[in-house]
Amino acid sequence: MQSHGYRIIPVNPRIQECLGERAYASLMDVREKMDIVDIFRRSEFVEEVVDQAIQLKVPALWMQEGVINEKAAERARKAGIFVVMDRCILKEHRARLG
Numbered sequence: 001m002q003s004h005g006y007r008i009i010p011v012n013p014r015i016q017e018c019l020g021e022r023a024y025a026s027l028m029d030v031r032e033k034m035d036i037v038d039i040f041r042r043s044e045f046v047e048e049v050v051d052q053a054i055q056l057k058v059p060a061l062w063m064q065e066g067v068i069n070e071k072a073a074e075r076a077r078k079a080g081i082f083v084v085m086d087r088c089i090l091k092e093h094r095a096r097l098g
Contacts, residue, residue, distance in 0.1 A: 001090060004097070009034070027052040036060040038089055039067055046072045054079040062089050 010018040046069040
């Protein structure tokens with residue numbers, strides 16, 4: 001996705017850097033505007049990420065393939081967040097834009 005011009009800000013408390021970008025321990029630590037949060041966590045950990053995204057008023061959440069949490073998705077939608085669940089963002093990008 002970076003090669004297509006997207007900036008990826010990694011959020012993971014166990015790393016300092018990834019993809020040439022500084023990593024943050026949580027979404028709450030990121031001080032830049034985020035257009036989308038792409039969730040690569042097991043389904044049972046999604047609710048915490050959704051809570052942070054709601055607080056930060058992130059406009060879109062994307063849960064990767066195999067990541068399904070209907071309760072969290074519904075809460076995000078009720079907060080006005082666009083939600084995609086159980087899909088790969090790279091595959092979708094390639095299918096639409098090549």
